[in-house]
Amino acid sequence: MRMPPRKKVGIKDVSREAQVAISTVSHVLNGTAPISAEVRTRVLDAARRLGYLAERQTKATITALHTVLLAVPDDALPENEINLFSWTVLNALTRECERRGVRLVPLAGGGPLTAKRIVEAAMEASADGILLINDDRRELLHGISNAGLLTVLINGEDQEMKVDSVAPGNRFAAQMATDWLISRGHREILHLTWEGRTTITRRQDGFIDAFRANNIPRSGAHVLQAAGYEPKMGEDAIAAWLKDNDGPGDVTAIFCAADNLALGAMRALTAAGLDIPGDISVMGFDGVALGELVSPALTTVDVPLNQMGPEALHLLERRVLANDSERAAQxxxxGCKLVIRQSVAAPRT
Amino acid sequence: MRMPPRKKVGIKDVSREAQVAISTVSHVLNGTAPISAEVRTRVLDAARRLGYLAERQTKATITALHTVLLAVPDDALPENEINLFSWTVLNALTRECERRGVRLVPLAGGGPLTAKRIVEAAMEASADGILLINDDRRELLHGISNAGLLTVLINGEDQEMKVDSVAPGNRFAAQMATDWLISRGHREILHLTWEGRTTITRRQDGFIDAFRANNIPRSGAHVLQAAGYEPKMGEDAIAAWLKDNDGPGDVTAIFCAADNLALGAMRALTAAGLDIPGDISVMGFDGVALGELVSPALTTVDVPLNQMGPEALHLLERRVLANDSERAAQxxxxGCKLVIRQSVAAPRT
DNA sequence: TGAACTTATGAAAATATTTTCTTATTGATT
DNA sequence: AATCAATAAGAAAATATTTTCATAAGTTCA
Structure with a gap:
């Protein structure tokens, strides 16, 4: 694995690009002399453009991390296409590690994760820290931190606020999605979710928040639990719901806690002869499914999956560098973004 | 304001401290040669001990920030001792800026903050970014980001997830505090709060969460609104509550959303002839009040106020450096910590 | 058992960066 | 108009850091 021989950029290259002397660049960078705003901007822009700032930044932190243990529970393994979520996250993480020359030692398979297994694997690899994805059980976290190992959770949260973590802004994002439905005129909305971990219930919180924030009667907020997050389960749940209620009733929109569920829901709705978005609107969450390719294209919430891994790495670096147990967990x-496509419309009047 | 002439540490000093050659240190730091784990550790430890790593880290980021506008709404001004919260945050921030040589231009007083005022002040100071404390109104954020200025919120949150922010983990912390009360045996708990911003309602969320997580009847969760967060208002609220209910009734513990309220509550309880914690327990939140000096000493939640400013600065730096509007808001x-003192005991049986 | 490798470390050469000091320009003050 | 002070930028000297290469010590294998 050899990088293209992109020769390192230095202060010299920046000075040429910005048309100033080498020393001037140094002065700008260190604030060791008065510099006019104009030149300062020119230099900084050049430095950024050439990637000098980024390089410098990288070099300063890279030091701390040599080997990182990546613990992946079985159900996050990207064995089936279903778990595109984890796949995307892990992929971006791997690439970032390569870029930075961090050795990533995976621990996966071989049954359920236990603190013992993780600690042993970390010791064996003499890892500087641990990244743990999709698993935030208390016993696990206790076991690991008792061994004095530094950990960052990806897509998880430590309720005891001892361990750093990175996660999507589920609650706000779900509120934003629901806000959008409400703004289109929907008042009776079904939230299709499943009994997942706390990070999934945050989406439900946000769904409810939106009703409160918009002063809409909370009786319009309906919740339906599917058996899991696979498309088939969403399909079954919606089919059963349609049957039980003899159609969608007052409900004019379905907000699904995952794109996969949304795809299943759309299938069930179409099978029941309902038009999307004419008869009923559908909204997803995650932005991983090929929502663009289904018909109608799925309106959804885009989660910055590619940034989760790198951010986790950054937290780990800072933690290793600080080496200060007094420092509060982070x-x-x-933030997530609304992706507006065709599966949502105003309700029939 | 002159720093003690602590001469800069370099790779040379590290090499001496770690008893290796200069080049070896360089190799460790850059991963440019195979290094034994033993030497690697020794070098890294030495570098950390001497503050070399920290210095390097600082240097890498300092570049991006020269001038920062600090916008402080009137009600966060530390004019009265009451707002020890803001005072502590601003104090730590100021010191961090001094340490790093960042020029901090305050914008405060002169009536309510408006987007226009902030934008103009930022332009005038040619600020690289804005720190905004205790104010996260939408119009304000829209106005600022429309002007293309980079902002980080301190003790606030952008519901639209466009702007970076730093805040205490209010929800989890409140849950932790309530958990503690429940673990001592309390089942009927009063949450004394006020109509504050969303960050305050998060504490109420956490209070409720704890009942759910512990499978305690939610009927035991009582909420009482004070007129504000000053001690006197807590005192009045509790006095009125005691009067209305002819004593505390079944309630055996009061969890206050701020230390100031707790101090007031304690005064009202004592005045009513109740013993703390014999008759009723009191718990605070913030860890700023002189809870150690009151009697009995106040059990509370310690918020890492000193870290909020520096972390905000760090977010701003990264944002300026990346200069990538595609990057998700953070x-x-x-994390907060429980500080266990004397004002909480098990309830009378 | 000794040639061929691999792993570790350091000395010295090659670079990169910072600091000091000089010079130019502008505007204010006598 | 001459002088001074403040602001900007750069040349050159002083330092700091990285890289290349040499060497030692162990390992493997025919």
């Missing part, structure tokens, strides 16, 4: 929530 | 929650 929980990082990444 | 919301950083800092």
């Amino acid at each position: 929980r990082l929530e990444l | 919301r950083l929650e800092l």
Whole structure:
């Protein structure tokens, strides 16, 4: 694995690009002399453009991390196409590690994760820290931190606020999605979800928040639990719901807690002869499914999956560098974006 | 304001400390040669001990920030001792800026903050970014980001997930505090709060969460609104409550959403002839009040106020450096700690 | 058992960066 | 108009850091 021989950029290259002397660049970078705003901007822009700032930044932190243990529970393994979520996250993480020259030692398979297994694997690899994805059980976290190992959770949260974590801003994102439905005129909305971990219930919280924030009667917020997050389960849940209620009733929109569920729901709705979005609107969450390719294209919430891994790495670096157990644990929530396509319309009047 | 002439540490000093050659240190730091785990550790430890790693880290980021506008709404001004919260945060922030040589231009007083005022002030100071404390109104955020200025919120949150922010982990912390009360045996708990911003309602969420997580009847969760967060208002609210209900009734513990309220509550309870914690337990939140000096000493939740400013600065730096509007907004929650003192005991049986 | 490798470390050469000091320009003050 | 002070930028000297290459010590294998 050899990088293209992109020769390192230095302060010299920046000075040429910005048309100033080498020393001037140094002065700008260190604030060791008065510099006019104009030149300062020119230099900084050049430095950024050439990737000098980024390189410098990388070099400063890279030091701390040599080997990182990546613990992946079986159900996050991207064995089936279903778990595109984890796959995307892990993929971006792997690439970032390669880029930075961090050795990533995976621990996966071989039955359920236990603190013992993780600690042993970390010792064996003499890892500087641990990244743990999709698993935030208390016993696990206790076991690991008792061994004095530094850990960052990806797509999880430590309720005891001892361990750093990165997760999507589920609650706000779900509220934003529901807000959008409400703004289109929907008042009776079904939230299709499943009994997942706390990070999934946050989406339900946000769904409810939106009703409160918009002063809409909470009686319009309906919740339906599917058996899991696979498309088939969403399909079954919606089919059963349609049957029980003899059609969608007052409900004019379905907000699904995952794109996969939304795909299943759309199948069930179409099978029941309902038009999307004419008769009923559907909204997803995650932005991983090929929502663009189904018909109608799925309106959804885009989660910045590609940024979760790198951010986790960054938290781990800072933790290793600081090496200060007094420092408060950090929980990082990444903002999500609405992706508006065709599966949502105003309700029939 | 002159730093003690602590001469800069370099790779040379590290090599001496770690008893290796200069080049070896360089190799460790850059991964440019195979290094034994033993030497690697020795070098890294030495580098950390001497503050070399920290210095390097600082240097890498300092570049991006020269001038920062600090916008402080009137009600966060530390004019009265009441707002020890803001005072502590601002104090730590100021010191961090001094340490790093960042120029901090305050914008405060002169009536309510408006987007226009902030944008103009930022332009005038040619600020690289804005720190906004205790104010996250939508119009304000829209106005600022429309002007293309980078902003980080301190003790606030952007529901639209466009702007980075730092805040305490209010929800989990409140749950932790309530958990503690429940673990001592309390089942009927009063949450004393006020109509604050969303960050305050998060504490109420956590209070409720604890009942759910512990499978305790939610009928035991009582909420009482004070007129504000000053001690006097807590005192009045509790006095009125005691009067209305002819004593505390079944309630055996009061969890206050702020230390100031707790101090007031304690005064009202004592005035009513109740013993703390014999008759009723009291728990605070914030860890700023002189809870250690009151009698009995106040059990509370310690919020890492000193870290909020520096973390906000760090977010701003990264944002300026990346200069990538595609990058998702980040919301950083800092973990809090339980401080156990004397004001909480098991309820009378 | 000794040639061929591999792993570790350091000395010295090659680079990169910072600091000091000089010079130019502008505007204010006598 | 001459002088001074403040602001900007750069040349050159002083340092700091990285890289290349040499060497030692162990390992493997025919």
